[in-house]
Amino acid sequence: DYWLGKTIGRGASGRVKLGIHRRTGELVAVKMIARSQLVSSSSTSRSVQRELAVLQLLYHPNLVELRQVLQDTFYVYFVMEYVQGGELFQVLSDRGRLPETEVRALFSQLMTGLSWCHSHHICHRDLKPENILLDKDKKNIKIADFGMSSIISPGDLLRTSCGSPHYASPEIIKGTPYDGRATDIWSTGVILYVLLTGHLPFDDPNMGRLLSKIKTGRYRRLPKYLSDEARDLLQRLLVVDPKERMTVS
Helix, strand or coil: CEEEEEEEEECCCCEEEEEEECCCCCEEEEEEEEHHHHHHCHHHHHHHHHHHHHHCCCCCCCECCEEEEEECCCEEEEEEECCCCCEHHHHHHHHCCCCHHHHHHHHHHHHHHHHHHHHCCEECCCCCHHHEEECCCCCCEEECCCCCCEECCCCCCECCCCCCHHHCCHHHHHCCCECHHHHHHHHHHHHHHHHHHCCCCCCCCCHHHHHHHHHHCCCCCCCCCCCHHHHHHHHHHCCCCCCCCCCCC
16 A cells, blocks of 8 residues: 655664555555564563554644554554654753744644643553654644553552653662652653754763752753743643652643
């Protein structure tokens, strides 16, 4: 059904290629998962099954949409909508910090999409600028890459350590059972800080010192140019105690 073009991304379980529908010419993103990997690794197989279960539930303008699942002798293919503007990470790399009015619009969409996930018992667990995609006008976002996501029941605590260290919550760093929704909220706080300042709130070339800063919530001093509203929001998101952290419900 599709011609496969260049590689546009890589996930834990496979490459993502640009696909073109043979008949309509529609562009899609196609995640390719090797069948050999599913057979040889039970953890990869479980992860892919979990990701598929989540993708089939997603239905929101700020969440990437799964179109269909295909397979052949060698691969399973997740055919998803193609989001033309690329990663938020690339925008930050190109431009540095963004104007607060622009950040407000993008962050509002991020929280709206995340609120939908949490209200449907889905936590993402790997929120970072690389997993947030933008449309061609760079004004609308889609949360992508649900490879580490989990479907949880109210009151469930998770134990798997996942996500990128700079965006991981203190409770994940400490290795304690955690509420996946609260850990997502922490990650949005880190993303907001990066959008507003162009810097990571927790950074250190020494991994031990980096993890210590995250555990104690010692982020870089907030710049003077931030508005009171932005400061207040950051201070409610980057709270070490997950029970005291802001929620999106």
